[in-house]
Amino acid sequence: MTERTYAPGTHPDLPPPSDTIGLIHWLKANLFSSPVNSVVTLVAIYLLYLALPSAFNWLFIDATYVGETRKDCAQEGACMAFIGERFNLFVYGFYPAELRWRVNLAAILLAVAGAAVLWDKIPARKHMLKFALAYPFIGAWLLSGGFGLESVGTHLFGGLMLTLTIGVTGIAFSLPLGILLALGRQSQLPIIKYFCIAFIEFIRGVPLITLLFVASTMLSYFLPPGTTFDLLLRVLIMVTLFASAYMAEVVRGGLQALPKGQLEAADSLGLNYSQAMRLIILPQALKISIPGIVNTFIGLYKDSTLVIVIGLLDPLGIGRASVADSAWLGLSTEVYLFVAVFFFISCFGMARYSLYLENKLNTGHKR
Amino acid sequence: MSEAQSNSTTEKCIEIRNMNKWYGDFHVLKNINLEVHKGEKIVICGPSGSGKSTMIRCINRLEEHQQGDIIVDGTELTNDLKNIDAVRREVGMVFQHFNLFPHLTVLENCTLAPIWVRNTPKAEAEATAMEFLERVKIPEQANKYPGQLSGGQQQRVAIARSLCMRPNIMLFDEPTSALDPEMIKEVLDTMVSLAEEGITMLCVTHEMGFAKKVADRVIFMDEGEIIETNNPHDFFDNPQHDRTKLFLSQILGH
Secondary structure, three states, rough: HHHOOOOOOOOOOOOOOHHHHHHHHHHHOOOOOHHOOOOOOHHHHHHHHHHHHHHHHHHHOOEOOOOOOOHHOOOOEEEHHHHHHHHHHHHHOOOOOHHHHHHHHHHHHHHHHHHHOOOOOOOOOOHHHHHHHHHHHHHHHHHHOOOEEEEOOOOOOEHHHHHHHHOOOOOOHHHHHHHHHHEEEHOOOOHHHHHHHHHHHHHHHHOHHHHHHHHHHHHHHOOOOOOOOOOOHHHHHHHHHHHHHHHHHHHHHHHHHHHHHHHHHHHHHOOOOHHHHHHHHHHHHHHHHHHHEEEHHHHHHHHHHHHHOOOEOOOOHHHHHHHOOHHHHOHHHHHHHHHHHHHHHHHHHHHHHHHHHHHHHHHOOOO | HHHHHHOOOOEEEEEEEEEEEEEEEEEEEEEEEEEEOOOOEEEEEEEOOOHHHHHHHOOOOOOOOEEEEEEEEEEEOOOOOOHHHHHHEEEEOOOOOOOOOOOOOHHHHHHHHHHHOOOOOHHHHHHHHHHHHHHHOOHOOOOOOOOOOOOHHHHHHHHHHOOOOOEEEOOOOOOOOOHHHHHHHHHHHHHHHHHHHOOOOEEEEOHHHHHHHHHHHHEEOOOOOOEEEEEEHHHHHHHHHHHHHHHHHHHHHH
């Protein structure tokens, strides 16, 4: 037995041993923790050494970023001049050039509304949130016109603005709808319960492409003859319904993860059903569900590329059409890389925001 | 009503008559009859699975009874949601696992129900909450989250949260069973001081010291029935039924 160095109660807090902190420790723990890990690390470094320099040369050193025609592009590197030439098409689709300010304005207002929803330290948040609630109508009005603005048919929508229109609409409406479906599925009232179950199971059991075909062709059989129902609107409804069925199951998972005691405590304090849900159950269930919810959002956002099958051109559709341009042959790598980077930035942003939100809402209650 | 005998006033606070409850085919509560007078402290004990928690959970309708009557403060518990909410406003409950709301601070836990159920202005609700947090001796934790407190502190917050609704009746469902030994005392002390103030209390617990100290009556339950009801003195020193004797010998035997 070693001798006691300090009297009981006077033992100071000592710093940790030096080999458990710092850069060396990090390298040891993460890259060279065992012989196998060391080999894997070295092989990975070698592969990066093979791949990165040539990719870097292709994309930056040998690449052509400015140019008018295919001939301006050097043979060796990437021909990014093409992306620049088609940039407006990628962003606005076929939206009339003289009306593009409306798309820009809608995008700026979207950023403002989005900031109000996503960032709780924004000044005058209450009023900003009211604006965010009104935004879907303002945005729709700016993009499609009417009421004093020149109308723009939705068949002219395309590219980035189409993706954002579908993505934002789907995200904004599928979450509340999914919550209602999840609560409905747990309802004591059989009619509500079985309606929700049937809806969720039907939508989940059918591929999105099928629903989009239904939206583009079959819906007109069900509607009274002579009614015209905008194609994009049908797509928006279908995409929203599709995502909301998945959302409902994600939220239901969160609801089931809560201990029964939470609802009992709310009940015992005299809160009614809607108060208990709004103040106690949903804030906790949604917090638990954040990874699943954002997962569904990302899925929805990327699924918007499927509208290509009914003739709407999102960035991927524009890309496919551009690749076929005979004046700019052989540029599929550049085009698809551009589309991939665009989707990656959007989706990675959502993923990072979800992590930030999880950390912010963590109140140290882990059981 | 005479104030001179305030400890045994005849005003009925809770009345349970011929109450039966089943879980499916399983008969959990068998012909329960119980009258609780205003200001009375009742301790309910019995082996696990004897239905004691289920019985007190019937009083604020966390569990539904299938037969018989339960009348709380003159309101009969039926399927009428209005009656249920009215009863729940007047009956506070403390749970074994505290059931604090982890996404709200201690103060918000205490002010939530007064603000939303009683429409109390926020400032007033906060003042009341701080008053009760001082009573349970943790005002300094008001802005922490429940997850940052010890078990004993959480349970005291739970008691304060119930008291903020200014209930006439408090139900305690094994309030110290999930606590470390060192923390049981701080919660029991809070409950004793509450008992001394004259609130009506029904407490499911195995803390026999607490029962001897504060209970007006001790109820022993087994297999869904009330086997014996007695004052604490006779209950512990002179139990009537063999089943009670066996139970007492088991919990007091070590």
